[in-house]
Amino acid sequence: MAKFTVGVDMGGTNLRVGGYSADWQRLAFVAVPTRVSEGPAVVLADMAAAIRQVIDECGGVAELEGIGVGSPGPIELPEGRLLQPPNLPGFHALELKTELEKLLGLTVIIESDANAAALAEAHAGAGVKYNNDSLCMLTLGTGVGNGLIFDGRIWHGFRGMAGEAGHVSVWPDGIHCTCGNRGCLELFASATGIARMARETAYEGRSPRTRALIDRNVPVTARDVAQFAEENDEGALIVYDTVGRALGLSLAALVNTLNVPLYVIGGGASAAWPLFAPALFRELERASYxxxxxxxxxxxxFTPGMTNVVPAVLGTDSGLLGAAMVPRYQR
Amino acid sequence: MAKFTVGVDMGGTNLRVGGYSADWQRLAFVAVPTRVSEGPAVVLADMAAAIRQVIDECGGVAELEGIGVGSPGPIELPEGRLLQPPNLPGFHALELKTELEKLLGLTVIIESDANAAALAEAHAGAGVKYNNDSLCMLTLGTGVGNGLIFDGRIWHGFRGMAGEAGHVSVWPDGIHCTCGNRGCLELFASATGIARMARETAYEGRSPRTRALIDRNVPVTARDVAQFAEENDEGALIVYDTVGRALGLSLAALVNTLNVPLYVIGGGASAAWPLFAPALFRELERASYxxxxxxxxxxxxFTPGMTNVVPAVLGTDSGLLGAAMVPRYQR
Incomplete structure (x- = not known):
């Protein structure tokens, strides 16, 4: 059998485990619900069982190159200790690495999910397509994740907490964030933020379509809001303009600070790229000399040699693939 | 004779050239006014003459390890091409490296002045004192410079323009900056910004001491404002509270993005550290989880293993010393 690596995407909703060949073809896949409410011990046991199944399907431990786990942050690295993860209530201070290694009897490497996604884009997505191994990725999901890849490697910072641009203020006098700060990027560019802003425009009488959902007691999703914007709903158009302006301001800060050549916008909410890209580029051009x-x-x-902002090349599986890449491209 | 390196600090007011031993003792020094109004050719000729004098005083070209030049930005690196430097009007597109090498017949390495200062702090200042070779420095001068040192080396980004945190918005709806953006850190934490804010508080009737200077047609300096704050002048206290809040917000963004362990505040205006540090730490703690x-x-x-923000250890000569270090620690 050939060498393979295992990646784990530990999401707040689903636990997904994949086995990958040396050239990143998926060989095996297992997905189970993340039983968050039953506590860390149950989730860890489910995870270990799924990992063992994938290892068996790929040919057994003898050919295993390594196991990478992408976890929601914040997380201390390389220790793999969770720190009050907002999407995994009850998991504070969980020693993810130590506990999982005990269950498996194998070494695992923990990584933040946003860093894993950025690593996948660097080595199998935008970085390959555009021939570039330094990039900054923003992942627009439930929150806004951020990963920095310098010369093909994840930039961790000294405690593994680099890449938290989602919790940098774009409007410092804006609304409060669960992180304690105000006006964080995440409040305006995540799927959650998009739904909240759409509800606000509905209450202001500017989004008849969102209003109709609210009146029927149907939860509003970012996908709904994107569709409404395509149908010219005023409130939905305002929301995506705000998404673009927030991303443009955030990118202006990142471009001025890091000066990496490539910025990748991924995650589920990035599917609405055509809706927010105009405001993004307008704001970025204005704010960053x-x-x-x-x-x-x-x-x-995309233009070689210049500063480029592009939508992600890989889909939402980038977090899983990136986790599998971690053993090869670790620090 | 022993090996030596030459550093050049190309300021908007003075041209300073120093020769340094291998352990960074200064062996020779020349300073001449920067004759900006006479154009780049005259400034380059003055610079070449001063460099030659320092080389001669240090023992001649045979023992020369290299020449580093710290220049105001923005500047394309490693090409050493100036791009509309606000403090050197008429120097746009100057090929500083190429032209200076032609005059000298020697290789020179160009670096931004803020990067040079950060390099000096890393290898002879805060980085040595606190045993740390990754840091982020903010230099509070006429503008606000920024330099990033990762693992002992300057982080340049792909076009040499990394480290422009001085032109990142802290209040994006704030006043306009010459860079085209609004509410840049530089507007609130530079010596120029401090003087402007003090004049504003005087016009509002809240700074009798600054008002007295204005009435006598005396230019207000950041040093004056610091003295007035120490004397409990209301407006001056407000100004330094704003300096601290702006720095705190900027540091919150840098800490969340980079997660380096050490942040160094230097430059002339940093002498007022006790006046702005309380607001800085209050805002940083609030805004950065x-x-x-x-x-x-x-x-x-300072506490090892934690995120530390400290005043610079070296004085205002860090730019000159850092320029001399560039040949040794180049990319």
Missing amino acids: VYRLTMPEDKMT | VYRLTMPEDKMT
């Missing part, structure tokens, strides 16, 4: 000095003539078209 | 998870028990006391 470094971007203006290095922007492509057509900002929407 | 990464900082809260990793802050020292006493935020003003």
